Amino acid sequence: MTALIELKGVEKHYGDYHALRGIDLEIRAGEFFSLLGPSGCGKTTLLRTIAGLEEVSSGSIRIDGRDMKGVAANHRPTNMVFQSYAVFPHLTVAENVGFGLRRDPRGKSEKARAVEEALDMVGLAGYGKRRAHALSGGQRQRVALARALILKPKVLLLDEPLSALDRLMREQMQLELIRLQRQVGITFILVTHDQEEALVMSDRIAVMFEGEIGQLADPETLYRRPATKRVAQFIGKMNFLPGALSADRREIDIAGLGRVATADLATSGEIDGAVSVGIRPETLAILFEGETAPRREVQGVVSEVVYYGDMTYYDVRVDGIDRPLTVSMKNLIGRPVLDVGAAARLAWDERALVLLPG
């Protein structure tokens, strides 16, 4: 696959503030790509440099083979859905959606048909005559989507489009956006701080911290083989245990758990120096009476119980580990919820461990 968007060494300074620190990125045509990171890490800034709303301090951006240096937003093959939706409040829904067609040479009735089609695509058929300011948040977002998609851009940029919606609406819109992206085949670049949203929607995700890309991978790789503790913490929950590599690097001695072969551990690359081992809570299990661990077992004591309905999260103290291990258990039929202080045998599996630097 060829790269539709190519960023090389993109830097952005705001006065003294270094907002983007050498971003290298290739985004493929037709891809659903996400920029994920905590608030303030530079996601919006990066998106705006691609849109042409912000000039880069140095580095280059190419879209579809063309260098975008000096090309203003109105001449780029990108369209944006703003975080605030930026719907024009003084216009009707149809006028909003048709706004980008002002310079289109097509006739009036053809344009009206295009607007109707775009509204239909986002589930707002028949809303054309309404005033934009009278719409709900979800409807305004659909207007913003239709307004951008009607221009058939090469790239659609979405800046936290779902963060203002309530949870039910958000989950529904996630699925709708995926459907829409498949239907129109346009490259989507989504900015989000919600890791679950990124995992659900994206083909690939770039995790950003402080103006840099921490890791770029598909959702499963990102979850199973995070490159750093920071990425691992940002995506889902993870327990970290200090480990000591043997001299020949074949074995690792993990605090509280013992020795395992390094080859069994997942890792995203060669690791030198200090190492940690990561374990996701769902890969640990508390064994109940009569159950035996399929592979390995360690003894502990429950120190905290958090009940979520479908799941229970336990903190379990294990000798030799200074912080308790978090374990998540499905609340299956007939399985009791343990109390604080109860003895717990933990089952673990070296194949679920991740080797991390630091």
Next chain:
Amino acid sequence: MRGAPLRVYAILYLLFLYAPITLLPLFAFNDATIIAFPLSGFTTHWFTDLVANAALRQAVGNSLFIAAMTAIFATLLGLCAARAGAMARFPGKGGIIGFVMLPLVLPEIIVAVSLLIVLRQVLGLNLNNWTVISAHVLICTPFSIAILNGAFQNLDPSIEEAAMDLGESRFSAFRLVTLPLVMPGIISSMLIAFTISLDEFIIAFFLTGANPTMPVYIWGLLRFPAQLPVVMALGTILVALSVTLLIIAELFRRRGLARAGIKDTGGFL
């Protein structure tokens, strides 16, 4: 009744505020040179005198011209400042905005004297309507900024960028999206600047050239008591004009709010 003292207070306050103004039309139509009760009959000849007075007509004309120019320039400058304040981020922004607002609290007499020195002694310019206009723009711009800041505050800073993203140039994005939405603010600002300039006395007194403005001319008239009823007639016309303008501005403001779907948070009326 519980609200009684408050009600009395409100009535007294309104009387205090408006009684002097209601005297204007009363004496403007009163057939006597002396401003005193009892009234002595109805006449319109003060208005005929007013129209016949060429010097006064000239002064009113000057003032209207100065006020109109002041309204336009102060609002243009205010528009730039308010837009930058609302939409742009630049270093030292807070300080710069504060500095621009400073003339709001400077005593006018200080502004007048320093401007006179600068214009006459330093620049060696002749005093004319334009010297008054430049000084009035100086004192009116902070008011314009304050009013337009309000208009821009209600505005989503992304919408102009959205218009650019959809293919418009920076200027047409401003014209198509921002301008219609801040239009009520622009009209309010022009109106306020117009009114401030129209009745401003101190600066005009210092900086006016051979042709005095209306307030300066009226001040001169006060030495001739016989002319007082003419001043009353002029005042009556101005009050009627002000009220009309205010009503028009308020109608515009409400229409603008309704169009943009912004909740009304009080205006002039």
